[in-house]
Amino acid sequence: xxSYLIIDDEHIAHDIIKGYCDLIPNMRLMKNCYDALEALEYxxxxxxxxxxxxLNMPVLKGFEFLKTLQNPPKVIVTxxxxxxxxxxxxxxxxxxxxxxxxxxRFLKAVNKSMSSVVQKASAEKNDVPNRIFVQSNKxxxxxxxxxxxYIEATGNYTKIVTPTGAITIREKFSAFLQQLxxxxxxxxxxxFAVAPKQINSxxxxxxxxxxxxxxIGKIYKMNMLKLLK
Numbered sequence: 001x002x003s004y005l006i007i008d009d010e011h012i013a014h015d016i017i018k019g020y021c022d023l024i025p026n027m028r029l030m031k032n033c034y035d036a037l038e039a040l041e042y043x044x045x046x047x048x049x050x051x052x053x054x055l056n057m058p059v060l061k062g063f064e065f066l067k068t069l070q071n072p073p074k075v076i077v078t079x080x081x082x083x084x085x086x087x088x089x090x091x092x093x094x095x096x097x098x099x100x101x102x103x104x105r106f107l108k109a110v111n112k113s114m115s116s117v118v119q120k121a122s123a124e125k126n127d128v129p130n131r132i133f134v135q136s137n138k139x140x141x142x143x144x145x146x147x148x149x150y151i152e153a154t155g156n157y158t159k160i161v162t163p164t165g166a167i168t169i170r171e172k173f174s175a176f177l178q179q180l181x182x183x184x185x186x187x188x189x190x191x192f193a194v195a196p197k198q199i200n201s202x203x204x205x206x207x208x209x210x211x212x213x214x215x216i217g218k219i220y221k222m223n224m225l226k227l228l229k
Contacts, residue, residue: 039051114131130146188215190220
């Protein structure tokens, strides 16, 4: 379960964010905060995994609020001001959403943040799975990343191969690979990344996974050599 906090002085922003989160399983709203001071008081006694943070708020601005947190959770900035994006990433935020944003863009930001949150939780409790959402044929499908055999670039699309079949999503290979747990996937070709634990064998420049064959690119051989040591 991913616990989250909404910090925004506009009620409609709370409604939109909560509405989107309600469409995503395992998201739990802990509190609606309408200014940063209210959030500070809550976080003094409680912990959350994720914060949706507006920037232009009364009394204490969003980035000023972040500076007061010693060990902040993952933060997704939600704002109408594009000019603060660079400063946002200097504060180590997970993503920067420009209002108004649609569900697809919101989902991508949450996936990016959840991946890090779940990895941390998995280190503390091994039976917690990594789950992300992908969009395919106008459906949002929840995937357990532990079931992914490999992924393949197909132009501006990515094919995700699992034991039960393949799913093609409209997202570039490089962008989707960044959403996956870093320690669980290795790029072995400009168009392929594999889950090492799913590999059956390696012969020459070919990886065998279940009934599939994945090529090893010349410049990625070092990645495979590290795995085979």
